[in-house]
Amino acid sequence: MKSRKVWMSLISLGLLMMSGCQAKTTAQQDSYSTLQARGKVVVGIDDTFAPMGFRDENNELTGYDIDMAQAVSEKLGLTFEFQTIDWSMKETELNAGNIDLIWNGYSITETRKQQVAFSEPYLENRQLIITLADSAIMTKDDLAGQSVAVQKESSALEAVMAEAELAAKLKNGAPEEFDTNIDCFMDLEAGRSQAIVVDEVLARYVMKQRGLDKYKVLDDNFGTEQYAVGMRKSDATLLSKINEAMQACVEDGTQAALNAKWFGE
Amino acid sequence: MIRQILPSLLAGAGVTLQVFALTLLLSLPLACLLQAFQQFSGRLLKPLFRGYITLMRGTPLLLQLMFIFFGMPYLGLTFSREASILIAFTLNYTAYFIEILRGALGAVDPGQAEAGKMLGFSRRTIYFRIQLPQALRNAMPAIGNEVLNLVKDTSLIYVLGASELLKAGRSAVNTYATALPFVVVGLLYLAMCGGFSWILSRIEKRISYY
Amino acid sequence: MSCIAEKCAKTFGADPVFENVSLRIDQGEIVCLMGPSGAGKTTLLRCLCGLELPEKGTISLSGTVLCQDGHWCDPVQYRQKIGLVFQNWNLFPHWTVLRNLTEAPVRLKGMSREEAEKKARRLLEQLKIEQKAQAYPNSLSGGQKQRAAIARACMLAPEILCFDEPTSALDEQSALDVTQIIQDLAAQGLGILVVTHDEQFARRTGTRFVRLNELQSNS
Numbered sequence: 001m002k003s004r005k006v007w008m009s010l011i012s013l014g015l016l017m018m019s020g021c022q023a024k025t026t027a028q029q030d031s032y033s034t035l036q037a038r039g040k041v042v043v044g045i046d047d048t049f050a051p052m053g054f055r056d057e058n059n060e061l062t063g064y065d066i067d068m069a070q071a072v073s074e075k076l077g078l079t080f081e082f083q084t085i086d087w088s089m090k091e092t093e094l095n096a097g098n099i100d101l102i103w104n105g106y107s108i109t110e111t112r113k114q115q116v117a118f119s120e121p122y123l124e125n126r127q128l129i130i131t132l133a134d135s136a137i138m139t140k141d142d143l144a145g146q147s148v149a150v151q152k153e154s155s156a157l158e159a160v161m162a163e164a165e166l167a168a169k170l171k172n173g174a175p176e177e178f179d180t181n182i183d184c185f186m187d188l189e190a191g192r193s194q195a196i197v198v199d200e201v202l203a204r205y206v207m208k209q210r211g212l213d214k215y216k217v218l219d220d221n222f223g224t225e226q227y228a229v230g231m232r233k234s235d236a237t238l239l240s241k242i243n244e245a246m247q248a249c250v251e252d253g254t255q256a257a258l259n260a261k262w263f264g265e
Numbered sequence: 266m267i268r269q270i271l272p273s274l275l276a277g278a279g280v281t282l283q284v285f286a287l288t289l290l291l292s293l294p295l296a297c298l299l300q301a302f303q304q305f306s307g308r309l310l311k312p313l314f315r316g317y318i319t320l321m322r323g324t325p326l327l328l329q330l331m332f333i334f335f336g337m338p339y340l341g342l343t344f345s346r347e348a349s350i351l352i353a354f355t356l357n358y359t360a361y362f363i364e365i366l367r368g369a370l371g372a373v374d375p376g377q378a379e380a381g382k383m384l385g386f387s388r389r390t391i392y393f394r395i396q397l398p399q400a401l402r403n404a405m406p407a408i409g410n411e412v413l414n415l416v417k418d419t420s421l422i423y424v425l426g427a428s429e430l431l432k433a434g435r436s437a438v439n440t441y442a443t444a445l446p447f448v449v450v451g452l453l454y455l456a457m458c459g460g461f462s463w464i465l466s467r468i469e470k471r472i473s474y475y
Numbered sequence: 476m477s478c479i480a481e482k483c484a485k486t487f488g489a490d491p492v493f494e495n496v497s498l499r500i501d502q503g504e505i506v507c508l509m510g511p512s513g514a515g516k517t518t519l520l521r522c523l524c525g526l527e528l529p530e531k532g533t534i535s536l537s538g539t540v541l542c543q544d545g546h547w548c549d550p551v552q553y554r555q556k557i558g559l560v561f562q563n564w565n566l567f568p569h570w571t572v573l574r575n576l577t578e579a580p581v582r583l584k585g586m587s588r589e590e591a592e593k594k595a596r597r598l599l600e601q602l603k604i605e606q607k608a609q610a611y612p613n614s615l616s617g618g619q620k621q622r623a624a625i626a627r628a629c630m631l632a633p634e635i636l637c638f639d640e641p642t643s644a645l646d647e648q649s650a651l652d653v654t655q656i657i658q659d660l661a662a663q664g665l666g667i668l669v670v671t672h673d674e675q676f677a678r679r680t681g682t683r684f685v686r687l688n689e690l691q692s693n694s
Binding site for chain 2: 551557559563565568578613628631
């Protein structure tokens with residue numbers, strides 16, 4: 001796992017450098033007319049992210065973001081085609097032109113802003129700190145010396161690392177990184193990690209599945225962030241069209257209906 | 266619960282089997298051919314073969330997958346996800362099979378080739394009709410190992426977003442927030458590998474007629 | 476119809492195996508090349524069969540030149556006229572005895588499979604192993620393998636047939652049988668060259684006896 005991660009970072013870095021060297025590609029131009037001519041937009045999603053995007057018992061894609069994207073696609077008059085991708089490769093896939101949108105509980109962060117253009121946010125999300133119900137950890141400061149699990153390449157990881165002083169005080173000087181958020185939950189239950197930092201949206205869904213009384217959510221958190229849709233920086237037209245369509249979804253109550261359906265709010 | 270997760274896991278197993286079967290069908294014959302070229306080629310081509318084999322065996326398959334899909338477009342070659350997977354796996358496994366064959370051919374008595382030569386057989390006939398059949402028999406245990414490795418290596422295609430068995434399992438683990446799908450995934454892999462082991466042992470028995 | 480080697484020399488690295496060797500094998504004669512092992516007998520045999528290239532000299536068979544002063548001339552044509560029974564026979568283990576015999580004539584001489592099998596069975600019968608036609612070589616005894624190998628070489632109707640240490644892996648009775656087989660073949664008009672260190676076998680089988688050092692001329 002470790003070596004795979006090293007290779008992954010190396011190749012991502014290499015590819016980023018290669019993409020930086022590129023003077024002119026289709027990826028650098030506004031592609032809206034191309035997308036219109038093609039009649040479809042490819043949406044990159046990670047189908048391991050319930051409740052935003054996952055597969056139901058019939059192996060069909062479903063989730064809050066899938067529904068949301070469908071609504072936006074109808075407003076735009078463009079067909080959306082969903083392409084499952086490996087989450088750690090999402091920006092590479094986007095800039096290589098393999099996908100046109102990243103839409104899967106994609107949090108706005110400073111680092112990501114360097115690489116992609118974000119739509120207006122459509123959902124608020126906090127980075128919760130979760131422990132087992134009987135844990136002695138009560139505040140952020142109690143995390144010092146403890147093992148804390150987060151999903152790798154996630155905004156939760158970025159949020160923790162942003163508080164460098166605290167991150168350095170964790171056991172091993174940094175959070176433990178796992179492939180998926182469920183791995184973090186399982187590590188917590190196995191007693192190897194004493195706390196985990198997870199997106200609220202996902203955390204609430206998981207805790208409901210596994211039993212709410214097993215866990216404790218701390219009052220402290222690692223900040224609030226917002227979910228938005230990511231696209232290539234060159235796609236200014238697509239960006240404004242999507243913002244318009246999402247605004248329309250808010251105004252006609254579509255989004256409220258989705259919130260009710262998936263979060264019961 | 267099992268009934269809920271099974272359809273997606275079986276679909277994943279289908280993808281895994283597809284990649285497995287296509288790779289095997291392409292790479293083993295290709296290895297037999299390329300090994301022939303390597304044997305007959307002069308000094309000029311040999312370093313090329315060695316370079317190819319060193320590259321394929323000396324870098325992770327995961328990296329090769331990513332390079333072909335994400336890297337090749339920058340060199341002007343764009344492949345679809347499916348093609349990238351097939352190209353990377355075939356190139357990689359062909360290299361391993363070539364090395365296995367090279368060893369197995371070395372273990373075939375050189376007298377066999379000389380006997381063929383005395384009877385007037387061409388080099389091609391000697392290779393394909395006399396040396397290769399004997400080498401393949403000697404190589405069966407090693408080939409069998411690679412076949413089982415291939416089943417498990419298919420799990421790497423997740424990096425191109427393909428929903429193979431392990432990815433489908435992780436997806437189900439996330440959706441239902443339980444580790445049970447991993448158990449099912451393990452059992453499915455075990456069933457596949459068990460099946461292939463059985464087939465391999467049948468083939469081995471079948472070709473051990475002499 | 477005779478095989479002629481003239482003033483051949485072969486070295487391995489810096490060591491000469493033999494120099495200035497000349498040898499002639501005529502139709503119907505059984506030449507026994509004798510001497511202790513390691514003297515270069517087998518190397519000379521391999522040169523005569525076109526499996527090794529001597530650095531000097533000429534080898535030819537009834538007008539077809541195999542090699543001349545370290546260059547191949549017409550080895551494919553040449554090898555069709557000469558057969559070799561290897562010391563360890565080198566039968567193809569994955570083919571039946573019958574297929575060992577028929578594959579070359581069918582593939583290279585354009586013989587039909589039927590015709591080839593008929594001829595093969597006749598040969599096997601002459602050599603008294605017709606019951607082993609469908610057997611695989613590994614199930615045969617040493618003597619039977621020897622006969623199968625002789626039959627395989629005879630399928631292509633060579634003018635000269637060479638034997639490398641034919642008795643080294645055989646019991647007394649089988650060795651006696653081999654003498655008979657070789658003499659029968661010579662009587663049919665083949666030229667035979669036998670490389671052996673088995674003096675007794677050579678004495679009772681051969682019509683002419685030579686040692687490697689006797690073949691070297693000083694000119």
